[in-house]
Amino acid sequence: MVDGTPTPDYTPYVMAVYGLAALVYGGLTLLGHWRLKGLKQRLDDFGHDRRERSDDNSGDT
Amino acid sequence: MQRLAKWQLLVGLATVILLAVGLWMSLAAPLDFQQGNSVRILYAHVPSAKMSLLIYLFVTGASIAFLWKKSETADILAEAAVPVGAAFSAVTLASGSIWGKPMWGAWWAWDARLTSMLVLLIIYVGLMALRNAFDDQGKAARATAVLAIIGAIDLPIIHYSVTWWRTLHQPASFDGPGKISVQGPLLTPLLVMSAAFILLGIYLVLLNARVVATRRRVESLEDEEAWNHG
Numbered sequence: 001m002v003d004g005t006p007t008p009d010y011t012p013y014v015m016a017v018y019g020l021a022a023l024v025y026g027g028l029t030l031l032g033h034w035r036l037k038g039l040k041q042r043l044d045d046f047g048h049d050r051r052e053r054s055d056d057n058s059g060d061t
Numbered sequence: 062m063q064r065l066a067k068w069q070l071l072v073g074l075a076t077v078i079l080l081a082v083g084l085w086m087s088l089a090a091p092l093d094f095q096q097g098n099s100v101r102i103l104y105a106h107v108p109s110a111k112m113s114l115l116i117y118l119f120v121t122g123a124s125i126a127f128l129w130k131k132s133e134t135a136d137i138l139a140e141a142a143v144p145v146g147a148a149f150s151a152v153t154l155a156s157g158s159i160w161g162k163p164m165w166g167a168w169w170a171w172d173a174r175l176t177s178m179l180v181l182l183i184i185y186v187g188l189m190a191l192r193n194a195f196d197d198q199g200k201a202a203r204a205t206a207v208l209a210i211i212g213a214i215d216l217p218i219i220h221y222s223v224t225w226w227r228t229l230h231q232p233a234s235f236d237g238p239g240k241i242s243v244q245g246p247l248l249t250p251l252l253v254m255s256a257a258f259i260l261l262g263i264y265l266v267l268l269n270a271r272v273v274a275t276r277r278r279v280e281s282l283e284d285e286e287a288w289n290h291g
Contacts, residue, residue: 007097010163017102017156018084021109024148025261032268039275046282 069267076264079257086250093247099163104250106156108258109149113181114216116146116262120188121213124206136202137277139209140192141269145262147185154178165229173222174230177215184212198277 083104093100123139126132157175158168169175188205195201223232232242243251 007092007095008163010097010099010102013099013159013163014101017105017159020155020159021105021152024152025265028145028148028265029268032265032272035272036268036275039272039279042279043275043282046279046286 065267065271069264069271072260072264072267076257076260079253079260083250083254083257086253090250091246096164099160100247102156102160104254106153106160107251108255109156110153110178111255112258112262113146113149113153113178114219115259116142116149116266117181117185117209117213117216119266120146120209121216124209127202127206128210136206137270137273138266139206140202141273142266143185143188143192143205145265145269147182147189148265149258149262150178150182150185154182170229172229173226174219174228177219177222181212181215181219184208184215188212198280 087101087104090101090104092098120139120142123135123142126135127139154175157178161170162168188209191208192201192205195204220233222228223230233240241248
């Protein structure tokens with residue numbers, strides 16, 4: 001402090017902020033990857049279904 | 062899409078490296094003579110605040126591009142950036158509040174800077190809610206683009222709030238070259254963390270853009286299937 005008194009230790013506040021930032025930004029990153037993985041899986045399923053249908057149709061003719 | 066994934070990976074790697082260096086520098090930085098070690102909160106707070114404004118500026122630009130050029134890419138980028146901007150705003154408000162308790166003696170004050178920042182978070186949430194309120198994707202895109210452009214009026218209010226009004230919040234820590242109020246050893250970690258947060262923002266927007274683009278493709282395939290079977 002300016003008058004010579006030592007400043008209190010604010011470590012819990014600092015840790016709370018860094019923890020919160022890690023949780024929010026890390027969470028957003030993980031959520032994005034998890035959603036992307038799920039959506040890609042659905043796209044693959046669509047492709048698979050279409051290939052199966054196309055095979056079935058070619059078998060019919 | 063593959064090229065976007067490659068860029069995203071490169072930006073991701075650079076983000077991790079820069080964040081690790083920035084974090085180490087933040088924790089090793091000397092204490093502020095008045096704030097003690099609570100000054101370390103500002104290494105996360107200030108870059109988050111800058112990013113919440115920069116991302117909104119990006120959303121505004123993408124919204125203008127969408128309305129003007131009818132570019133779907135611009136709309137995807139705008140949709141992808143909004144939740145990222147909301148996250149940066151939320152962390153800015155929360156970290157400011159945690160810093161304010163020991164420094165100002167209060168978690169919150171209805172100060173011009175804090176209030177205008179809260180308005181920005183509300184606009185971000187409003188943009189997400191508005192987009193989800195429509196079944197028609199085209200109408201949702203136009204409505205959110207218009208709201209985003211109107212909401213941009215909050216950006217100069219946030220930026221100049223500390224000079225236009227007598228606020229509890231201190232003036233900007235750094236506001237471009239030659240307008241830096243933070244000194245030497247405390248400034249370097251702030252600049253490194255700011256660079257790391259810019260990369261983090263780009264990474265998250267690219268990741269979300271891939272999610273939005275893939276989701277739209279899945280939805281259009283589902284519609285096509287429903288149409289074929291209906």
